[in-house]
Amino acid sequence: MNPDILNIQNLCCGYPKFQLSAINIDIPKGSFAGIIGPNGSGKTTLFRAITGTLSIKSGKILLGDKNLKSLSPRLRAQNIAIVSQFIDAGDMSVEDYVLMGRIPYHSRFSFFESEEDFSIARKYMEMTDTLRFRDQLMSELSGGEQQLAAIARALTQQPELLLLDEPTSHLDITHQVHILNVLQQLNQEMGLSVLMVIHDLNLASEYCDRLILVNQGKIYTQGTPEEVLTFKHIEDVYQTVVVTQANPLSGKPAVFLATSKVLKEIQEKLADKQEK
Amino acid sequence: MQSKYLKWLIILAGLVVLLVASVLLSLSVGEMNLGFLDIFRVLRKGNESMEYTILSQIRVPRVMLGIAVGGALSLSGVLLQGVYRNPLVEPYTLGISGGASLGVAFAIVFGLHQLVGSFVLPVCGFSGAFLIIFLVYTISSRSGRINIQSMLLTGVMISFIASSSMMLLMAITSAENLHGIIFWIMGSLDEPDMSLIYITLILAFASLVVSYLFVQPLNALRLGEEKAKHLGINTDTTIKLLFLLASLLAGVCVAVAGVIGFVGLIIPHLMRLLVGSDYRILLVGSFLSGSIFLILSDVIARTIISPNELPIGVITGIVGGIVFLLMMSRSSVHSLKNNG
Numbered sequence: 336m337n338p339d340i341l342n343i344q345n346l347c348c349g350y351p352k353f354q355l356s357a358i359n360i361d362i363p364k365g366s367f368a369g370i371i372g373p374n375g376s377g378k379t380t381l382f383r384a385i386t387g388t389l390s391i392k393s394g395k396i397l398l399g400d401k402n403l404k405s406l407s408p409r410l411r412a413q414n415i416a417i418v419s420q421f422i423d424a425g426d427m428s429v430e431d432y433v434l435m436g437r438i439p440y441h442s443r444f445s446f447f448e449s450e451e452d453f454s455i456a457r458k459y460m461e462m463t464d465t466l467r468f469r470d471q472l473m474s475e476l477s478g479g480e481q482q483l484a485a486i487a488r489a490l491t492q493q494p495e496l497l498l499l500d501e502p503t504s505h506l507d508i509t510h511q512v513h514i515l516n517v518l519q520q521l522n523q524e525m526g527l528s529v530l531m532v533i534h535d536l537n538l539a540s541e542y543c544d545r546l547i548l549v550n551q552g553k554i555y556t557q558g559t560p561e562e563v564l565t566f567k568h569i570e571d572v573y574q575t576v577v578v579t580q581a582n583p584l585s586g587k588p589a590v591f592l593a594t595s596k597v598l599k600e601i602q603e604k605l606a607d608k609q610e611k
Numbered sequence: 612m613q614s615k616y617l618k619w620l621i622i623l624a625g626l627v628v629l630l631v632a633s634v635l636l637s638l639s640v641g642e643m644n645l646g647f648l649d650i651f652r653v654l655r656k657g658n659e660s661m662e663y664t665i666l667s668q669i670r671v672p673r674v675m676l677g678i679a680v681g682g683a684l685s686l687s688g689v690l691l692q693g694v695y696r697n698p699l700v701e702p703y704t705l706g707i708s709g710g711a712s713l714g715v716a717f718a719i720v721f722g723l724h725q726l727v728g729s730f731v732l733p734v735c736g737f738s739g740a741f742l743i744i745f746l747v748y749t750i751s752s753r754s755g756r757i758n759i760q761s762m763l764l765t766g767v768m769i770s771f772i773a774s775s776s777m778m779l780l781m782a783i784t785s786a787e788n789l790h791g792i793i794f795w796i797m798g799s800l801d802e803p804d805m806s807l808i809y810i811t812l813i814l815a816f817a818s819l820v821v822s823y824l825f826v827q828p829l830n831a832l833r834l835g836e837e838k839a840k841h842l843g844i845n846t847d848t849t850i851k852l853l854f855l856l857a858s859l860l861a862g863v864c865v866a867v868a869g870v871i872g873f874v875g876l877i878i879p880h881l882m883r884l885l886v887g888s889d890y891r892i893l894l895v896g897s898f899l900s901g902s903i904f905l906i907l908s909d910v911i912a913r914t915i916i917s918p919n920e921l922p923i924g925v926i927t928g929i930v931g932g933i934v935f936l937l938m939m940s941r942s943s944v945h946s947l948k949n950n951g
Contacts, residue, residue, distance in 0.1 A: 436842075
């Protein structure tokens, strides 16, 4: 039995103008992992390889003991659920939207959802606090509420692994924290393995137990937030001057920016001191 | 039972009642009006009376073709809109009508229908439509994967080429042929060949059944192609097969009844406004209301300037367009209320 939920070996994939190469990742079952890296570094490409929307050139992706390539789309959808960055469900009621998560379990000839489908959908709507919207249209919900409904839909697929593509972008801090709290709770109470692409380094540090830092189509480094989020790594990858320090509340590394104006002021002060 | 399913059942029952009513209406009105009860009496007796001849030779075939073509065009439209996720797509956008018209124009200009027989027109119409479908399909799936947007553009371009070629034929042919082409293009439910009517009716209902095999992929596609893939749907196969099903169906309709516009565009939208976008009710709902709409349009086309007959395409366009605009303005008032 493979203790890893996701095991990527020597993966190589991409587009004519952009390639990911030599990607090796192990994510143990029950992890809360984050993929970080600058824009254009290959986060989304890696994500698309894992979700199966991008075909693999070489290497392999194992989900538990199963090779992802050998899984049918249906079985894959029963094992991996994906919350995309943009949710465009328009004129669908929230309940109908969440029930879509049962599609991988329906046979071609099943026409009506069973009582079981409804109760599974309700359970996860309750868990994500979206049950109260169930008769509302998706388009009537705010961005954060839509994101929660999308998480409920993904959970309704009853996956082994939940993938999220920047679940907190476009959201204010209240909703960012709310969504990540919900995910953390699911991770801890249900043992659900979570892998998300996330831009905000401080949120990644607070919530993830593993981080994968991607840069220029390769994995720059991976490990615990303490191992990954050092000022050296960040300055090298993001080309930005930063200071990292432990968050006084959680002890996790927190990243502080040094803007060019501040840097200039510091340099002037140093120069003044030297003159004196 | 879930309230959603109960609502669907009521809608379905309502549409069936409406269909029966419009069939009866269509059978009873015309140059010679018959009472509803007379229809049954005359048909049961089956004698050689004039009423019987009118009913069995003229009105019943028209109604059957109306059910088949109205349902099939509407189904074709709703399937294509689902596949392309584009509300403006209808069966004719992709050049199916252009191809069929070109085929028929070709046959008329070169006198094939006089040479071989009148069945040449539907055969040429369908061949033209099939050629276009084949071209759109092969050009857009050349790279192995279908790109929905480029497929749509390919279809529109090929449609332009086909209709321009047809105009070329019309420009160089005699006035008599020109009249024949224009008459055919305007469309009519008048089809003398009973076997063609049966074939169309059977194909229409068979396609409705087959389309239900794709009801889950269609629903998943409402979220977009990539998200449907994430739900385990083989989107490439679904899109290809549904495109073929919908366009062949439209091709058959055009070949038999000419270019009857707007049914495939307006009826699916009307149904979306009424019942929502769940394809489980939308497919059968669009089929039935397409049949109802075409039968009623035919009644208007036959009676409004009786004893002459208007082209049915004119009625579907004008009546359908007005009804749709009314529905849309009403529903936007409604949704404004909901939001406020």
